[in-house]
Amino acid sequence: MFITRESDYAMRVIRALMWEPRLSVSEICKKESITAPFAYKILKKLQNAGLVEGYRGVHGGYALKRDPEELSLYEIYSAIDPDMSIIECLNGTYQCPRNGQDGVPCHAHDELQEIQDQLWTMLRRKSMKDLFGKEEK
Structure with missing residues (x-):
């Protein structure tokens, strides 16, 4: 499954x-039980995807760049792993030696693609505010 520990931690950072x-990396780590090296790696990917903004200096740290009502698990997970897929043959760059070999399509591929599409739809259905809107500091 494509929901890695890194993807899970990215969701925690957003939460x-x-x-x-604005929060410092150490504050994020303390709140979400994440190690600093891992947090920096995740924050860099989230920043490159335009989900968070970094601030330098004494009062630096990170802040959300997008409204939690506009963010879903899909956006967060795809920021961490842009080629996420439930199986390697669905990621678009993989050339399956069985699919289309001798003119015979892989019927499992079609079924797995449908499952992946449904999973992506489900990951988009609720915003982060929907998921964590009732939680407090």
């Missing part, structure tokens, strides 16, 4: 930032 105007 931590939802309640504060």
Whole structure:
């Protein structure tokens, strides 16, 4: 399954930032039980995807760049793994030696593609605010 520990931690980082105007990496780590090296790696990917903004200096840290009502698990997970798929043959760059070999399509591929599409739809159906809107600091 494509929901890796890194993807899970990215969701936690977003959750931590939802309640504060800005947090340092150490504050995020403390709130969400994430190690600093892992947090920096995740924050870099989230920043490159335009989901968080980084601030330098004494009062630096990170803040959400997008409204939690506009963010879903799909956006977060795809920021961490842009080629996420439930199986390697669905990621678009993989050339399956069985699919289309001798003119015979792989019927499992079609079924798995449908499952992946449904999963992506489900990951988009609720915003982060829907998921964590009732939680407090």
